[in-house]
Amino acid sequence: MTFDAPSSGDLFVSWIDGSWRESDKRYPAVNPALGRPFAHLAAASAQDVDAAVASAGAAFQKARGAGAVTRAAWCRSAAQALLASHEELAGVLSTEHGKPIAEARGEVLFAVRGLEMAAESVLALGGETPHVQDTNKRAIVRREGMGVWAVITPWNFPVNIPVEYLGPALASGNAVVWKPAPSTAVVAAKFREILLAADFPQELVQLVITDEVDVASHLVTHPGIVGVGFTGSSGTGQAIAKSAWQKKLLLELGGNSPILVLGDADLEIAAAAISNAAFFNAGQVCSAAGKVLVAASCADELTRLLAKRATETVVGSPLDPEVTMGPVHLESSIARFDRLIKDAQEHGADVVTGGERVQGDDGFFFSPTVITSVGRDAALFSEETFGPVASLSVFDDEEDMVAAANAGDFGLVGSLFTTDLSKAFRMGERIDCGLVVVNDSSNYWEYSLPFGGAAGRRSGRGRLGGRWVIDEFSQVKTLAIDVR
Numbered sequence: 001m002t003f004d005a006p007s008s009g010d011l012f013v014s015w016i017d018g019s020w021r022e023s024d025k026r027y028p029a030v031n032p033a034l035g036r037p038f039a040h041l042a043a044a045s046a047q048d049v050d051a052a053v054a055s056a057g058a059a060f061q062k063a064r065g066a067g068a069v070t071r072a073a074w075c076r077s078a079a080q081a082l083l084a085s086h087e088e089l090a091g092v093l094s095t096e097h098g099k100p101i102a103e104a105r106g107e108v109l110f111a112v113r114g115l116e117m118a119a120e121s122v123l124a125l126g127g128e129t130p131h132v133q134d135t136n137k138r139a140i141v142r143r144e145g146m147g148v149w150a151v152i153t154p155w156n157f158p159v160n161i162p163v164e165y166l167g168p169a170l171a172s173g174n175a176v177v178w179k180p181a182p183s184t185a186v187v188a189a190k191f192r193e194i195l196l197a198a199d200f201p202q203e204l205v206q207l208v209i210t211d212e213v214d215v216a217s218h219l220v221t222h223p224g225i226v227g228v229g230f231t232g233s234s235g236t237g238q239a240i241a242k243s244a245w246q247k248k249l250l251l252e253l254g255g256n257s258p259i260l261v262l263g264d265a266d267l268e269i270a271a272a273a274i275s276n277a278a279f280f281n282a283g284q285v286c287s288a289a290g291k292v293l294v295a296a297s298c299a300d301e302l303t304r305l306l307a308k309r310a311t312e313t314v315v316g317s318p319l320d321p322e323v324t325m326g327p328v329h330l331e332s333s334i335a336r337f338d339r340l341i342k343d344a345q346e347h348g349a350d351v352v353t354g355g356e357r358v359q360g361d362d363g364f365f366f367s368p369t370v371i372t373s374v375g376r377d378a379a380l381f382s383e384e385t386f387g388p389v390a391s392l393s394v395f396d397d398e399e400d401m402v403a404a405a406n407a408g409d410f411g412l413v414g415s416l417f418t419t420d421l422s423k424a425f426r427m428g429e430r431i432d433c434g435l436v437v438v439n440d441s442s443n444y445w446e447y448s449l450p451f452g453g454a455a456g457r458r459s460g461r462g463r464l465g466g467r468w469v470i471d472e473f474s475q476v477k478t479l480a481i482d483v484r
Contacts (some may be wrong), residue, residue, distance in 0.1 A: 002350035010039040012189040015207040016048055020305050023048065027211045029186045031100035031329040033317050035362040036393060041185050043210045046218045049177070053224040056148045056175035058202035064145060064173060071121035071171050074200035078170070079115035081198040082108065083190075089190055093159060094318045096186045098327040100363070101319055111163040117447035118167030121470050123290040136484045143299040143474035145173025146248065147226035150219045154232045154239075155329055156386075157286040158184035159191055164447075164464045165229040165250075166205060172473035174227075174355065175204045179219055182211035183329065220244050227473070231286070234409070241461075250472045253460035255412030256290035256384045257442040258405035258431065259301055262398065263295035265417035268438070271305035273415070277481035278390040279313055280308075280443055282328045287413035287435075287442045291374070291381050292392045293401045299394045303372050306390050308354045310368040315358060327364040328387055334366055337387045344371060344378040344391070354388075382408045400425070406432045411454030415442040436473055 012029070013020045023044055028037035044052075068076050071204040082089070090104040097104070127142040130225035158180060169176045180188035192207040210216060220228055220240055227248035231238055234254040241249055259277065294302050306444040318326035328334065332356050343356050347422025354369030374380050380391050396403045405414060414433040418424050428436045434452045437444045445451055450468040462472045 011042060012186050012209070013042045014048060014052075015042045015189070015192045016044070016052045017094045017206070018203055021048060021051075025212075027182065028184065029096060031095055031327050032331070033095075033319075033363040035139055035331070035364060038095065039186055041189075041211075042211055043212055044208045044215060045210075046211050046215055047206055049215060049219045049222060052177045052208050053148055053219075053222050055203050056206050057224050058177040059201050060145065060147055063201045063204060065174075066173065068122050068125075069381060071145070072123050072172055075115045075119040075167050075171050075445065077199040078167070078195055079112045079119075080316060081194055082115065084111045084197070085194045086112065089187070089194060091319075092190045093184075094326075094435045096184055096267050097155065097158060098318050098329050100323050100326050101321060102251050103281060105319070107157055107160045111160045114160065114163040115167045115464070118171040118470075119296045121168070121391065121467050122171035125467055125470055129209040132480075136482055138481045138483055140481070142477055142479070143172070143470070144477050146473070147223055148175045148177060149227045149229055149473070150222070150225045151176050151229040152216065152220070152232070153178070153180050153230075154183035155184040156281060156286075157188040158357070159163075161231050162188070162191070164189075164469070168469040168473045169199060169229075170204060172470055174473055175206075177206045177208055177225070179208045179210065182209070185209040187353060204395050217243065220440050234460075235328050237460060240287075248472070250266070250464070250469075251460040252286065252462075252464060253412075253458060254384045254407060255288075255453075255459055256382065256410040256411055257287055257288045257412065258433070259289055259292045259442055260401050260405055260413045260414070260416045260427065260431075261292065261294040261298065262416070262418040262420070262423060263297040264419050265295075265298065266329040266419060267302050267305055270417040271302060273417070273439070274306060274390055275313075275411075276441040277415070277443050279310070279325055279388050280441075282325055283368070283388040284329060284386055285443055287445070288386065289390050289442060290410075291404070292390060293390055293395055293404050295401075296394050296396050297397075299372070299392065303352055303370065303392060304344045306392075310326065310353050310390070313368045315365055319345065325368060328366050328459060329364070331364045333387055334364060337366055337369075337385070337389065340383060340385060341369070341371060341389070342381045344380040347375045347378040349374045349378060349380070375406065376407070381423055385411065398423075402427060402430050406430075410460040411457035412452075412459035413442045413445075415440065431484065432457070434463075
């Protein structure tokens with residue numbers, strides 16, 4: 001599909017009020033495998049945000065009478081459009097983000113399923129007719145759309161995470177002004193173009209591309225916005241919550257996934273799953289391996305198995321089908337990895353393999369890393385790494401492992417490896433995370449499952465997935481009718 005925008009072939013722009021909209025401000029789109037720009041983007045202004053919100057609001061008012069069956073059909077049509085162009089979008093995704101082409105294809109196809117799931121979820125929800133004391137009244141409780149949402153999405157899954165919001169928002173009867181991450185906005189522009197082939201009122205999804213924080217803040221606080229959906233860092237989520245406290249908030253924030261490996265665990269299964277959690281998408285996943293808490297009786301063997309998998313990981317050009325890990329997305333991330341690893345070593349940790357930038361390449365490549373004997377006083381134990389690092393801490397006592405799992409500010413996803421079913425239930429129920437996965441990667445999730453942080457922690461509020469996200473994007477309306 002040709003990018004039909006009023007611009008040159010390497011300039012990508014916002015889609016606002018039914019047309020592609022340029023601006024005078026430009027910024028580069030960088031290929032992280034090569035370390036240089038491959039296109040440019042036009043940054044939208046605050047006035048563009050105003051136009052997008054106004055257009056979305058008008059579209060919401062026009063479409064608000066559409067029933068659930070119609071809205072479900074919109075989502076299915078969007079899924080079909082995405083499926084028809086998934087190879088093209090996967091190529092753009094791999095180029096701009098840096099993830100291997102196989103992972104890019106998988107992400108886009110998973111997003112197709114997400115749009116289908118939004119349709120299924122909204123149709124599965126019915127209304128209620130609660131009993132009332134007044135015999136002359138009939139009460140109907142139903143859910144309806146809320147209005148115009150601001151949806152702000154990150155760069156690590158620039159197709160799938162937007163779908164986690166866009167699908168349920170459409171299915172629930174809302175309009176959206178979508179602001180993607182600046183560094184994966186080419187992917188967003190191509191995705192929005194693909195959606196033009198879908199059969200839904202197009203002005204319900206506005207695309208605002210910008211790298212200016214002030215413009216994003218204007219969107220979040222705009223009086224025409226009724227809710228904000230955001231996936232990203234805990235710090236940014238906190239800032240959004242403060243500035244948009246009066247709006248509905250759906251925030252999926254940071255994680256530092258605790259992974260508990262008990263002495264009775266199947267270590268081959270554990271090593272495969274932890275490697276996935278550490279190296280898939282170069283570790284740039286909110287549910288990635290954070291702190292691996294391993295029983296002393298099996299720590300050496302697990303370390304050996306993880307190191308073997310790390311050295312077998314094929315790092316290189318994401319467009320090479322043989323490559324299993326591409327570059328990290330941002331060059332600035334490498335400085336964070338260096339800081340965390342150096343600090344851990346100063347606190348007694350040992351780097352088993354990796355631990356440094358891949359030399360001799362202009363891209364942003366970092367070697368798959370396994371580091372062991374990480375103490376609780378190391379920053380690596382408590383901070384979100386968001387990179388290809390498996391960090392192991394050794395424990396003699398299972399109670400200490402649970403306490404360590406719950407230490408810190410995060411509570412998004414955890415995982416537990418054991419062959420004892422009773423321990424799986426007992427310990428899994430005590431891990432303070434919104435999702436606990438037993439005997440599989442902490443990256444495991446499906447659209448039918450609720451996903452979000454535990455209460456009182458810095459991993460967000462609300463739930464994505466299934467009927468739970470439909471609840472987030474809709475409001476309860478009660479009609480009490482006198483039948484006398």
